[in-house]
Amino acid sequence: MYGQSLVISEVRLTPVLVADPPLLNTQGVHQPYTPRLIIEVVTEGGVTGVGETYGDGKYLELARPFAAGLVGRAVSDLNGLFTLADDVAVNAARVDAAVDVGGLRGVQTADKLRLSVVSGFEVACLDALGKALGLPVHALLGGKVRDAVEYSAYLFYKRAEHPAGTVSEPDDGWGAALDPAGIVAQARLFTERHGFTSFKLKGGVFPPDEEIAAVRALAEAFPGAPLRLDPNGAWSVETSLKVAGEIGDVLEYLEDPALGTPAMAEVAAGASVPLATNMCVTTFEEIPEAFAGDAVQVVLSDHHYWGGLRRTRELAAVCRTFGVAVSMHSNTHLGISLAAMTHVAATVPDLRHACDSHYPWQSEDVLTERTRFVDGRVAVTDTPGLGVELDRDKLAALHARWLDDGFRALRERDDAAAMRVTDPRWVAPAAPRW
Ligand SMILES: O=C([O-])C(=O)C[C@H](O)[C@@H](O)C(=O)[O-]
Numbered sequence: 001m002y003g004q005s006l007v008i009s010e011v012r013l014t015p016v017l018v019a020d021p022p023l024l025n026t027q028g029v030h031q032p033y034t035p036r037l038i039i040e041v042v043t044e045g046g047v048t049g050v051g052e053t054y055g056d057g058k059y060l061e062l063a064r065p066f067a068a069g070l071v072g073r074a075v076s077d078l079n080g081l082f083t084l085a086d087d088v089a090v091n092a093a094r095v096d097a098a099v100d101v102g103g104l105r106g107v108q109t110a111d112k113l114r115l116s117v118v119s120g121f122e123v124a125c126l127d128a129l130g131k132a133l134g135l136p137v138h139a140l141l142g143g144k145v146r147d148a149v150e151y152s153a154y155l156f157y158k159r160a161e162h163p164a165g166t167v168s169e170p171d172d173g174w175g176a177a178l179d180p181a182g183i184v185a186q187a188r189l190f191t192e193r194h195g196f197t198s199f200k201l202k203g204g205v206f207p208p209d210e211e212i213a214a215v216r217a218l219a220e221a222f223p224g225a226p227l228r229l230d231p232n233g234a235w236s237v238e239t240s241l242k243v244a245g246e247i248g249d250v251l252e253y254l255e256d257p258a259l260g261t262p263a264m265a266e267v268a269a270g271a272s273v274p275l276a277t278n279m280c281v282t283t284f285e286e287i288p289e290a291f292a293g294d295a296v297q298v299v300l301s302d303h304h305y306w307g308g309l310r311r312t313r314e315l316a317a318v319c320r321t322f323g324v325a326v327s328m329h330s331n332t333h334l335g336i337s338l339a340a341m342t343h344v345a346a347t348v349p350d351l352r353h354a355c356d357s358h359y360p361w362q363s364e365d366v367l368t369e370r371t372r373f374v375d376g377r378v379a380v381t382d383t384p385g386l387g388v389e390l391d392r393d394k395l396a397a398l399h400a401r402w403l404d405d406g407f408r409a410l411r412e413r414d415d416a417a418a419m420r421v422t423d424p425r426w427v428a429p430a431a432p433r434w
């Protein structure tokens with residue numbers, strides 16, 4: 001295979017809208033469909049690599065000029081992706097005092113926006129390079145140190161269905177989960193369907209006492225199982241300390257209880273449970289303050305906004321140096337990103353916590369075969385590249401849905417807007433909410 005041209009002759013960008021259940025978080029509720037961007041790079045040698053990233057307008061805006069600049073470069077020129085990204089202009093209105101999805105993914109800077117786009121292209125280039133060389137992506141990252149990657153069940157408070165008339169198939173098969181019994185029932189479904197043995201509950205939805213009760217119910221139903229609670233910064237320092245005091249004994253970690261590094265440092269100083277984050281440490285620039293102040297004990301990397309799989313490994317090395325653990329954050333994603341997450345996680349030596357994944361919530365995918373969790377784990381494939389195959393019909397159908405969204409109501413993720421469909425007075429709550 002080697003000797004064929006690795007030069008990129010074509011880049012295809014396909015925005016899609018993917019079905020998403022009515023999952024609740026502190027900002028509101030997920031819309032019936034969520035945007036993702038599917039990236040294909042085609043080499044002169046005839047190999048196609050696939051990548052995936054966020055699909056809202058602000059990412060598409062950057063992906064288009066980036067894709068044009070990529071033609072003529074080699075898929076092996078991975079460092080060149082970052083210099084190319086530096087030249088892509090970011091509209092100041094996109095980042096001026098803005099936070100992503102109401103802050104669920106931390107600050108929004110021009111660099112972070114660029115990195116969120118670069119990462120999709122990096123994965124596509126690695127997939128193409130691996131296919132051309134006959135090597136799996138994990139080998140291009142230095143080789144796997146485990147044969148399967150563990151994921152946790154990502155539990156959400158959830159409505160039974162989206163508002164009438166907004167989806168063609170309202171029953172997603174999961175039912176509602178709005179109290180401790182509902183959360184335990186959902187957790188049981190996760191274990192039956194996918195074999196997960198650790199659980200993360202998305203909090204910040206109901207007053208803390210209700211969420212404490214849900215965690216206690218999980219601890220009773222699954223004795224000894226690692227549990228996490230993530231209110232996305234919805235609590236004050238005082239509330240965070242109270243929750244940590246009440247359920248710290250059953251938590252593996254508490255994720256982003258309070259907003260911002262100074263508040264997290266205060267919580268960390270007064271709590272015995274470790275704190276994790278995907279909100280206050282989301283860029284390399286945010287590391288010094290957080291680590292110097294011992295504000296977080298686990299950083300949840302998201303290769304999409306950290307700039308790709310190689311940057312995720314760099315993050316893991318920095319964390320290792322400072323004695324901070326690393327694991328993986330997730331956002332609504334498809335099988336391409338699950339494969340990318342699995343390859344990189346397979347190469348990180350000291351991964352001690354199960355990774356997050358929304359994938360079980362996504363009934364639709366753009367792959368010929370859905371990726372399976374067995375005993376809560378995804379097997380690390382040795383197939384060249386990512387080891388996934390694009391299903392063109394499925395891709396076309398999800399793209400047609402994106403094209404049909406004439407009013408562009410769903411092309412931008414907006415959990416607060418989705419909440420207003422049933423509660424017109426809803427505004428995303430200011431933090432701290434409790
Ligand atoms: O760990 C997290 O903070 C997330 O997974 C952020 C997501 O946006 C989550 O809150 C969601 O999907 O609603």
Ligand SMILES: [Mg+2]
Pocket residue numbers: 230232255256277278279329
């Ligand atoms: Mg989180």
